[in-house]
Amino acid sequence: MSKPKVILAFSGGLDTSFCVKYLSEERGMEVHSALVDTGGFSPEELKAIEAKAYALGVSSHVTLDVVDAYYQDCIRFLVYGNVLKNNTYPLSVSAERVFQATAVAKYAEKLGAKAIAHGSTGAGNDQVRFDVVFRILAPECEVITPIRDLQLSREAEIDFLKSKGVVQEWHKAAYxxxxxxxxxxxxxxxxxxxxxxxxxxxxxxxxxxxxxxxxxxxxxxxxxxxxxxxxxxxxxxxxxxxxxxxxxxxxxxxxxxxxxxxxxxxxxxxxxxxxxxxxxxxxxxxxxxxTKHQLYWKQNIGDMYGTLLHEGQFLEPVMRNFETFLADxxxxxxxxxxxxxxxxxxxxxxxxSKYDLMSSVFGAYGEMNKAWSGDDVRGFSKIVSNQTMIHRKVNEK
Amino acid sequence: MSKPKVILAFSGGLDTSFCVKYLSEERGMEVHSALVDTGGFSPEELKAIEAKAYALGVSSHVTLDVVDAYYQDCIRFLVYGNVLKNNTYPLSVSAERVFQATAVAKYAEKLGAKAIAHGSTGAGNDQVRFDVVFRILAPECEVITPIRDLQLSREAEIDFLKSKGVVQEWHKAAYxxxxxxxxxxxxxxxxxxxxxxxxxxxxxxxxxxxxxxxxxxxxxxxxxxxxxxxxxxxxxxxxxxxxxxxxxxxxxxxxxxxxxxxxxxxxxxxxxxxxxxxxxxxxxxxxxxxTKHQLYWKQNIGDMYGTLLHEGQFLEPVMRNFETFLADxxxxxxxxxxxxxxxxxxxxxxxxSKYDLMSSVFGAYGEMNKAWSGDDVRGFSKIVSNQTMIHRKVNEK
Amino acid sequence: MSKPKVILAFSGGLDTSFCVKYLSEERGMEVHSALVDTGGFSPEELKAIEAKAYALGVSSHVTLDVVDAYYQDCIRFLVYGNVLKNNTYPLSVSAERVFQATAVAKYAEKLGAKAIAHGSTGAGNDQVRFDVVFRILAPECEVITPIRDLQLSREAEIDFLKSKGVVQEWHKAAYxxxxxxxxxxxxxxxxxxxxxxxxxxxxxxxxxxxxxxxxxxxxxxxxxxxxxxxxxxxxxxxxxxxxxxxxxxxxxxxxxxxxxxxxxxxxxxxxxxxxxxxxxxxxxxxxxxxTKHQLYWKQNIGDMYGTLLHEGQFLEPVMRNFETFLADxxxxxxxxxxxxxxxxxxxxxxxxSKYDLMSSVFGAYGEMNKAWSGDDVRGFSKIVSNQTMIHRKVNEK
Amino acid sequence: MSKPKVILAFSGGLDTSFCVKYLSEERGMEVHSALVDTGGFSPEELKAIEAKAYALGVSSHVTLDVVDAYYQDCIRFLVYGNVLKNNTYPLSVSAERVFQATAVAKYAEKLGAKAIAHGSTGAGNDQVRFDVVFRILAPECEVITPIRDLQLSREAEIDFLKSKGVVQEWHKAAYxxxxxxxxxxxxxxxxxxxxxxxxxxxxxxxxxxxxxxxxxxxxxxxxxxxxxxxxxxxxxxxxxxxxxxxxxxxxxxxxxxxxxxxxxxxxxxxxxxxxxxxxxxxxxxxxxxxTKHQLYWKQNIGDMYGTLLHEGQFLEPVMRNFETFLADxxxxxxxxxxxxxxxxxxxxxxxxSKYDLMSSVFGAYGEMNKAWSGDDVRGFSKIVSNQTMIHRKVNEK
Known part of the structure; x- marks a missing residue:
């Protein structure tokens, strides 16, 4: 009987290296590693990671380049929506995870694998983002998360790898x-x-x-x-x-x-x-x-687009509706x-811009306009204050 | 018969100096000038403006200090709401205008004046802010806006003042x-x-x-x-x-x-x-x-608080409800x-802060937590993706 | 010299009949009446109104049928958005006015008229809806509103018409x-x-x-x-x-x-x-x-679509963005x-519906499901209460 | 050694009757049953349920009357917010569950119990509402859900009860x-x-x-x-x-x-x-x-109040902020x-109402008003259409 195939989202670090050995040797699986490139790797880095994977004994390794899809299907909407989470953060990592998971799910389907593994820990956002995408795009696949489930210390992982013959300097970066x-x-x-x-x-x-x-x-x-x-x-x-x-x-x-x-x-x-x-x-x-109405509603929808993306809900149907709105x-x-x-x-x-509404044709801010009079503004001011004026009179009684 | 009293919002500049002479000599009114201090004047500046007013022949001049009310009734809510218009501008001027107009309206009531004058031009926001507040707080007062209505050039204003014996160097600031x-x-x-x-x-x-x-x-x-x-x-x-x-x-x-x-x-x-x-x-x-729900709703309400304030709608009853929410x-x-x-x-x-929710007691971001397990998150991920998963299945058929 | 042309939005009632005579005889204009049909008239009624117009002496009369455009460009979006103003009113009249004004503005352009007249009074919504559309689509046209401006009583209008030889029973309907x-x-x-x-x-x-x-x-x-x-x-x-x-x-x-x-x-x-x-x-x-996210955002956007439509802002660019969203x-x-x-x-x-998400495949509400376990829900409940739980602990200290 | 105490949310039905026997005889616990009354029981029904509880062998039974708190802490806000979920449903059941769970959690604390049991199944909303409240208010308590976890059929529950000597006609209601x-x-x-x-x-x-x-x-x-x-x-x-x-x-x-x-x-x-x-x-x-602004924002906040309540998030801090807003x-x-x-x-x-803004003092809808003129409305219409008019001109070029 052939071993069950598992697709492992592989980064070359300690956690996913542990996963290779754990899945193949402890769980008896045929490990196919995949690195999904969202624009952060040089060709040299990609080669080095591939070499690492094979050295750990994977059955196959692949680099899935999703940079164009990532831009086309997500980043441009983040720009349209001026998305800065909490007015600060461009959601750099949140967005990537969804595209990584999607690429892995499709790759699993292509290879006919019935299991997917990722190296997320149990305390962050990434575990949910991966889980959610796999649940939706590959609901028939088992999702295996050795690091989250075993809760091993760094040292325990290194010892396990050593016991499997993987001797390497696992540099603990400060960041x-x-x-x-x-x-x-x-x-x-x-x-x-x-x-x-x-x-x-x-x-x-x-x-x-x-x-x-x-x-x-x-x-x-x-x-x-x-x-x-x-x-x-x-x-x-x-x-x-x-x-x-x-x-x-x-x-x-x-x-x-x-x-x-x-x-x-x-x-x-x-x-x-x-x-x-x-x-x-x-x-x-x-x-x-x-217009001011466009700016207002774009901000509301852009913010919600960012929030749902951050929370791993990129595949929610409403996100497609938001994208259509933003593009429009x-x-x-x-x-x-x-x-x-x-x-x-x-x-x-x-x-x-030739579409600039701050056009000198209609009177500039602070200078007298040409298309309306002081009386028009006076009338405007009266009418826009009507309800509050009435409210005051009625409540004064 | 006594002359009709008018309260003039006075700044000491060319436009409001013109208004003093215009209202008193052309319109035959008893001009009472008022400068409302929202925190931008030194004692020396206030004195100089007062001297100017009397030199122009006002019947009385007063400085109305509203700095405390301005802070207490408005600025603190701008802070609670993190209000930056278009994610940029703290509404420095917008907020002031309302407090200036309010102080002038109250002063008019105190002096029993039936007319209020302001020197706004016909192209900016300030005319509306002044008009709206006067309409609501002093609906029985006539609001006179000589600069907006006469549309005189700077030179014409200077000539008029000269003709009334006001000879002065009207420095045209670049800004x-x-x-x-x-x-x-x-x-x-x-x-x-x-x-x-x-x-x-x-x-x-x-x-x-x-x-x-x-x-x-x-x-x-x-x-x-x-x-x-x-x-x-x-x-x-x-x-x-x-x-x-x-x-x-x-x-x-x-x-x-x-x-x-x-x-x-x-x-x-x-x-x-x-x-x-x-x-x-x-x-x-x-x-x-x-919490994230508080942050989300505060931002929506803070933004709308800023927008209505900007548009001169500070007196709208909903603004009091927003303030209550924000304070809460x-x-x-x-x-x-x-x-x-x-x-x-x-x-x-x-x-x-002792109220910091980023408490190490419950597991830090990126480190394994203590109050829930990997299985809990796995269950969470399943349930939060249920609807999209079902949507996909149903729409795939 | 030829008389100036005016397009009159004509309904056949007292007010717009007055306008015909007033515009032609007091203002010396060449009156072209137009009735815009938004679906409320029978062929007989249309004929009767046309006859009335010519009897009053209009230079030409036309019926502009906009029912299809009204449905295609507006009503279907009111359905997509489930628009009921204040949860009650389907905006029956509000929507019509915009299409009537638009048809009149285009007709004015076609006829080369530089004036448009409507019979709105000065107290309702319709005056604004007409004014706004004309201002945007025909900014070069003068907009004449005799009823609003002259503020005549019903009796005075009838007397004026009599004096011009129009003797008719003007039935005052109770409603x-x-x-x-x-x-x-x-x-x-x-x-x-x-x-x-x-x-x-x-x-x-x-x-x-x-x-x-x-x-x-x-x-x-x-x-x-x-x-x-x-x-x-x-x-x-x-x-x-x-x-x-x-x-x-x-x-x-x-x-x-x-x-x-x-x-x-x-x-x-x-x-x-x-x-x-x-x-x-x-x-x-x-x-x-x-999905619930789609329902939530559709409601927000549908409501605002209705509100802006009600307020005569149908031509605001954001309305096109809303329509795109709703259609999507x-x-x-x-x-x-x-x-x-x-x-x-x-x-x-x-x-x-074959798109019904209440699918028995995934477990019905109230019955045990097949795609997740009680433990999954338990985990979900834990994680969704995390922040409030932490908030409580931190604030209890 | 004494048996561990468990508080059981008891309704007298088959599921919670099963729980009494299961918890006491299979889990060896001291069962204290509690029925929380949110206004749906007659005194006779309450007595009958109590009798049932003792007949099943509970160590104690109590009726917790929370009707007043339910009204004061929740229902009145549902009225303030005009809360109808999906424009239809007044959230009759959703709201109750939170008050039931809260009463049970407090009762558990009072009795020093370290376990709470509820009879929810695994497919509905109630399980989450109970779980969430217990997690927040009694995080140290174990929450036991026999029906959800054991997934027994109705027949199996009846057989189990028979085997424990509980012989009773368990009427299966159609609804x-x-x-x-x-x-x-x-x-x-x-x-x-x-x-x-x-x-x-x-x-x-x-x-x-x-x-x-x-x-x-x-x-x-x-x-x-x-x-x-x-x-x-x-x-x-x-x-x-x-x-x-x-x-x-x-x-x-x-x-x-x-x-x-x-x-x-x-x-x-x-x-x-x-x-x-x-x-x-x-x-x-x-x-x-x-005012219209108050109505608009109340609706947004009322809807969200209802949604979070429905989802068991009554204890989220933002709900207190919403209540403060709504009350204000x-x-x-x-x-x-x-x-x-x-x-x-x-x-x-x-x-x-003496606070009715539809006051005849200021001109009624459809009749000429007294506090502004047709010219004021004309000016208003001009100014409110400015941006769209400019947008059109700029984009026509």
Whole structure:
């Protein structure tokens, strides 16, 4: 009888290395490892991880590149919606997990595997995000989570691996780092408590430029398509280019304090120069182009899009409705945004767009207009205060 | 027969100086000027304005100090609600106008005046804010707006004043500046178009410190009560102290792009170091202390509180309901927030609070918890994905 | 020199008859009358109104039939959004006005008229709805509102018409009735005060059936397409058929209490059998087919769609975004709804749909399920109560 | 060694009778049964249940009367918020469960019990509501759910009881009925599928009156305090009186289709004459007294209050904030509402209140007003259409 196949979401770290050996040797399974690339790995890193997997004895290893789908099916909506969780965090990691899980579920179906394993621990958001996607896309698969279930210490995992002949230096990094197209998260030490900021050297990217620069970002229908007058080869490429430019200024660092899906509070550092600049630039453009009603409702829906995404509910049907709404608001969000980059900080200088409603044709703010009179405004003021005026009179009696 | 009394909201500038002469000499009214102080004037400035008023021939002049009411009845709710219009602007000017108009309306009642005059032009928000408050609080008073109605040019106003014997150097500032307890607005030149940032010397406050500093802010039930371990003499004093500390770093500058009440887009620069730091610090504290449902609903209500305030609807009864809601959420928002001040920029370092829900007792984010098991989370994940799972199955058929 | 052309929105009543004579004889204009049909007129009525217009001396008269556009561009979204203003009123009149004004504005453009007249009074919603649409679609046209501006009494209007040779019996109906595809409004007497219901004979449609009937309504992607198993010739026809069936039971009467756009409260009776049955039936179908997140957000957006429509803001760009969202939610809202009709009342019996999520495959409510265990629910309950549990512990200290 | 104490939420039915024997004889526990009365039991029923409990061998039995707390801490907020889940269901059962669980948790603390048992099955909402409350209020207690965990058939439960000497006729009712102060739910047969209405004799209360009646309801600050001019002895008494009056007309029946907490859809019949009349009457009063902004926000918050209550989240801190908000809106909601009762149906006739904003002093809807002019409305219309007008012009280019 053949061994049961299991697809393991593999990262090359201690936890998922443990899983390879545990699944194959303790559970008697045929382990097929898969690394899902959401934009955070160099070709060298991918090769090294593949080598590790085979060294641990997997039956097969595959790298699933989902960067384009990740941009097309999610990141662009995060931009349309100006999504910053708690007004701070671009949801760098939350969004990735869903695409990783989806790729793994599809791969399991392709390989005919009836089991999926992931190395999540039992205290964070990722376990839920993985579980939920697998439950929906692969409800017939068993989901195995050795790290969560066995609750082994780091040392116990290393000992187990040693006992299986895997002798390796398992470097315990001071900070746990997760990198993807939409930002890098940095957790550990200071972020484990409520007080304390990450020290300078904990940030993966360091300040290398100190002379301020001005850049211009070109948007078409809500998407970044070029920088400094040069069209990028793709929208993903535009994000990568902006990341490189802005990283030199160490822009986009902060600490996110949030509610985990399981109800506890958590803190995590992140650096996300491109997401923060793109969202702020995009929002500035929208402030000029959209009406106040559009801005209000986009914010409500964008926030909820972010919240459900954060909570692993990307597959909820309402998310497709939100995406349709958000995309529909972007038809005119086209123009150029000028941005000033300074060390550790940036600000928006201004925008140019042929859809700009701040048009001098109709009278500028603070100057006398041409399309209405003082009497019109006087009438307006009277009518908009009617109900409160009546309320006051009636309640004064 | 005695002349009809008019209360003039007076600032000492060209427009309201014109109004004094126009109302008294062209309209034959007894002009009583009132300057409402919302925290932006020094004693010397107040004296100078008073002297100007009498020199122009007012029958009486008064300074109405509403700083405490402004804080107590409005600013603290802006803090409770973390109100930043369009995620940027602390509504520095919007809020003031309502308190100025209210003080003038009450003063008119006290003096038995049946007319009120303000110097607003016909293109901005302030005319509506003044009109609306007067309509509600003094519906029996005529509201006279000479500048809006006559639409005179600056030169015509100066000529008129000359013809009435008022010869003075009317300095045309490059930027129009409005200062109050909750921030300073700076409009002109660059802000009149969609593109362009204010030059360094346009900002009223200049950078004077370059060595980073760490400060701590003490909050009690949502209000800033002390800085660096020292209790302030009052909550208003705390804001003034923080303004002084942070101004040296030129923190809190930005440009707000917004929708005016009358439907056109406008841009205005502002510097508001204390409001921005207080709101971001307060929000950080709340992220640790309040539940996710509280944070979500506070944000919705805080945003609408800001929007209605911006639109001159402070007196709408729902605003009192919002204030009650916001205040009710603050009972535990007590603790200390550590903030790092850098030139042009600040960030939150962390918080301390005995109400912090990020308590190590129940398992920290990313570490194994103590009050639930991996199986509990597995069950949770199953149940929260039920509906989407069923939806998928049903719609796959 | 030729007389200036004016397009008059004409209904054949006293007010707009006055307008014909006033505009032509007092203002020297060439009056082109237009009646916009939103589904409330019989061919005979249309002919009679046309005859009246010519008798009054209009230069031309036209009937603009907008029923299909009204359904396609508005009513179907009111159904998708289950829009009942204040949980009561299907916005029968509000929606019509926008389509009437739009048709008039386009007709003015076609005829090259630079003036538009409507007969609204100065106290209701309709004046604003007409003004707003004309301002947006025909900003270059003068909008003339003789009734609002002259504030003549009924008698004065009749006298004026007499003086111009128009002698006619102007019957003063006890109630003002407005009929359209989406319902009939009935205002007067009792509705002018806060207390009192319309008497039986004030309702245009009387009870003629007392034996209960069961009908079935067929929906496809959110739209009513057939009744009792028979496909209607069009969606407009389906509404007309249901109106006829349900009118016999005098279903769909109520009194709406609402806020007018100008801030006063108003009451109006209405009978709208088809809209009320369609909306309740459609909503029932959705409760079975959509997820709870979809239902929640649809309700928020549907409500706001109704509110902006009511306030004459149909042309606001956000309305198009709302429509896109609402339409996107309807892809599966297909099925049959069974309805019981009783005298004065109806209720939903149940639904059938292949998209029904109340599927017996996954365990019915109240019976043990098959896709999860009691332990899963126990885990779920633990995790969803985590934050409140922690909050309680922390705040108990 | 003494046996461990367990508090059993006891109803006298088969499931909880099974629990008594199972807990005492199979688990060796000392069973203390508690029946929590939320207004649905007569004194005779309470006595009979107590007798049953002792006959089964409980160590003690107690009736916990929480009717007043249920009204004061929950029902009145459901009225303030006009809470009808999915615009239909007054949450009759959902609300009760929380108060039952809370009373049991407190009783467990009082008796020093370290275990609590409830008889919920594994497929409905109640299991979660009980679990959640116990987890929060009695986190140190073990929660035992024999019916959910053992998944026994009805027959197996009866056999087990027989084997323990309990021989009794366990009548299997066609419908499961739950009665409380805020309504009665009726589930079974027809409600288990998507199509089909309850037959006439399935409704616990039958039509006994056919002559229409008019009644008047007196509200003070949002609460029903008297009927037909007679003050009730308490607010709970007022609900009971109205229930008696309206039950004779078989008013308030419907079927609720909803989302269970665990993600499946469910249907349940209910009769709730008093809740439906009170909520509709209260809402009518509010439509006259509150401003449109108050009505809008109350509806949003009322809906969410109902949703979280339905989902067992009554103890979430935000619920206290919602209650504070809702109560704050009620200060003027005082007046009389006239209601017509017909067989199976009622409607609101009108209201009287000194806080009514539909005041004739300021011009009635449809008649010319006194406090503003046609020109004021014209100006208003211009200004409110400004942004859309500009948007159109800019996007036409």
């Amino acid at each position: 746990s780092i997760n990198k993807g197209l939409w930002g890098t998260s940095v957790g550990g030490k200071e972020t484990l408590t409520s007080d304390g900021y990450l020290p300078e050297d904990a940030w993966p990217t360091q300040l290398t430029k100190s002379t301020p620069e001005r850049i211009s970002l070109e948007f078409e229908q809500g998407e970044l398509v070029g920088i400094n007058g040069k069209k990028s080869s793709s929208k993903v490429a535009a994000i990568r280019e902006l990341t490189e430019i802005a990283s030199a200024f160490a822009i986009g660092r902060d600490i996110h304090v949030g509610d985990t899906i399981i109800g506890i509070k958590g803190r995590v550092g992140f650096e996300a120069p491109a997401p923060l600049i793109i969202i702020k630039a995009h929002h500035s453009l929208e402030k000029h182009i959209l 608001t972007q038809s005119n969000v086209t123009g150029t945004v000028h941005v000033q980059l300074n060390p550790y900080q940036f600000h928006i200088l201004g925008i140019e | 129009s500046i409005n200062k109050g307890l909750w921030g300073t607005s700076v409009g002109g030149k660059e802000t009149l178009t969609s593109d362009g940032y204010l030059p360094e010397d346009a900002w009223p406050t200049q950078l004077t410190k370059s060595t980073p500093e760490r400060i701590s802010l003490e909050f009690e039930q949502g209000e800033l009560v002390g800085i660096n371990g020292k209790k302030s003499s009052s909550k208003v004093a705390a804001i003034r102290e923080l303004t002084e500390i942070a101004s040296a770093f030129a923190i809190g500058r930005d440009i707000h792009v917004g929708d005016t009440i009358i439907g056109i887009k406008g841009r205005v620069g502002f510097e508001a170091p204390a409001p921005l730091i207080i709101i971001k610090a307060h929000h950080s504290l709340e992220k640790h202390i309040l 959420t603050q009972s535990n928002v007590t603790g200390t927030v550590h903030v790092q001040l850098n030139p042009y920029q600040f960030h939150i370092l962390g918080i301390e | 003002s009735i407005n009929k359209g595809l989406w319902g009939t409004s009935v205002g007067g007497k009792e509705t002018l005060t806060s207390d009192g219901y319309l008497p039986e004979d004030a309702w245009p449609t009387q009870l003629t059936k007392s034996t209960p009937e069961r009908i079935s309504l067929e929906f496809e992607q959110g739209e009513l397409v057939g009744i009792n198993g028979k496909k209607s010739s069009s969606k407009v026809a389906a509404i007309r058929e249901l109106t006829e069936i349900a009118s016999a039971f005098a279903i769909g009467r109520d009194i709406h209490v609402g806020d007018t756009i100008i801030g006063i409260k108003g009451r109006v009776g209405f009978e709208a059998p088809a809209p009320l049955i369609i909306i309740k039936a459609h909503h029932s179908l959705e409760k079975h087919i959509l 939610t309807q892809s599966n809202v297909t099925g049959t709804v069974h309805v019981q009709l009783n005298p004065y009342q109806f209720h939903i019996l149940g639904i059938e | 499961s009925i739950n009665k409380g102060l805020w309504g009665t739910s009726v589930g079974g047969k027809e409600t288990l599928t998507s199509d089909g209405y309850l037959p006439e004799d399935a409704w616990p209360t039958q039509l006994t009156k056919s002559t229409p009646e008019r009644i008047s309801l007196e509200f003070e600050q949002g609460e029903l305090v008297g009927i037909n001019g007679k003050k009730s002895s308490s607010k709970v008494a007022a609900i009971r009186e109205l229930t008696e009056i309206a039950s004779a007309f078989a008013i308030g029946r419907d079927i609720h289709v909803g989302d269970t907490i665990i993600g499946i859809k469910g249907r349940v019949g209910f009769e709730a004459p008093a809740p439906l009349i009170i909520i509709k009457a209260h809402h009518s009063l509010e439509k006259h007294i509150l 809106t009620q200060s003027n909601v005082t007046g009389t509402v006239h209601v017509q009762l017909n067989p199976y149906q009622f409607h609101i006739l009108g209201i009287e």
